[in-house]
Amino acid sequence: MASNKTPSLNLDIWAEMDFFKRAELNNNFEKIATEFTDRGVNVKWFGAKGDGIVDDTASIQAAINFVNALSWKPVIVFPAGNYRITSPLQMYSGIHLSGADVKSSEFQQNVQIKTTTSASSTFLFPSGDLNNVVIANIEFYAHTGASLFDVQNTGSGKVLKYSAIFNCGFNFYDYAYYGRWLGVHYYENYINNGNTALYVSGSDNVVRDNLVGVNSALPSTAVTIYLNSFSLSRFERNFITGWKSKCLVMDNCYKNSILDNWFDISDTCGIYATNSYDNMVIGNSFNKLCAVPYAQYIGQITLYDCYRFTIMGNCFSDQINNTTGKTISLRKASTGCSDIIFTGNTYANFSINAPTGESNRVTLDNLVTISGTQIPTWGSYKAGDIVRNSSPAAGGYMGWVCVTSGVSNTSSWVASTAYTVGQQVNANNKVYECTVAGTSGTSSPSHTTGTAIDGTVTWKYVSGLAVFKTYGAISS
Known part of the structure; x- marks a missing residue:
């Protein structure tokens, strides 16, 4: 004994x-x-070779199935190697896959999983959502048409919940991920030479410290990262190269922080947002954008029908096309843009696209440089704000200073004139916006709250009129 x-x-x-x-x-x-x-379940215990030749699909799936059957879930470990799979792997909640935690180079992992079947995802969802999944330290290769998980509808598909994907590489995927997230931490990954890198919806997520570069041959209609109905999340310290594609598109996104990212090289926008609100865009760098701007995609930041955006402390390098490209574009498809704060930013050459009537309550409290020889035609200003004349001439002025806070507007009300919804005018040192189209009467509006009828037009009070005076006379 x-x-x-x-x-x-x-x-x-x-x-x-x-x-x-x-x-x-x-x-x-x-x-x-x-x-x-307890130290981890090794895929080689189940017959995986990792030599890049033998089909390891069944062996890896056997390891996943073994761990899934346990009451506790040890890590599934992939020793250094090249693991070839020929069909998608069935994933389950609680599965943790990890490769060797040492990189062989800055952008290459010691563990690689290569999907050799065209248009195939690497993993499949089970019958419902996935919870508590971790994928780390693995470099994935796929083919055109593939996604890491089977594609899920961003409005009604299965959800990846409370999971983490980090320190991974994704090569040649159409989508490194396409679907819904809840509480996902996606960080320190690189995405290389695919199509749309991420197409995700959801809330309470963190996307940080990723290096993203898509196929340089994609057209300018393509998107590098698409956030759809994305909320209460942090998107920070990512380096995104769009090439011809738009770097980041946000549709119906709210209460997100877009912090300290680098948006680099794009024929069009760094950020293009539609129907989004309560977002902060702070401390980002915009570099070599708007090389070939077209249609509505002309601003390094372009907002359509957005409100309550804070754009602060960003650095805008000179857009490549200074004729058509703009620093910021505020546009209207249905409701227009409002309550936009653009402050504390730096830029090589500030320019803006904001057609009259398409935005209101826009605050530019930077020291703003504009082109031309006139006062601003839009935006909110406070007394003491200075607008420098970017085209000074002998006999002219260095610029304008706001002496009365309010909204700037140069379109005076005119009697017996047709007005459309959204148009703004000034009358009696006040600014009004048309909310019901029609023809104006013979007396200009003068109310200071709510709405009033003028002829067949209904005017909504917007603000007092900002008043500017010239300063710095230049001798002839």
């Missing part, structure tokens, strides 16, 4: 004359098995 124990695993040690007891022997094997599984 064994009387001594090992110091670490407490295994039975038998002396020369001891006899074996089956229970003691089984106990030793159980302790060894527990120790190994």
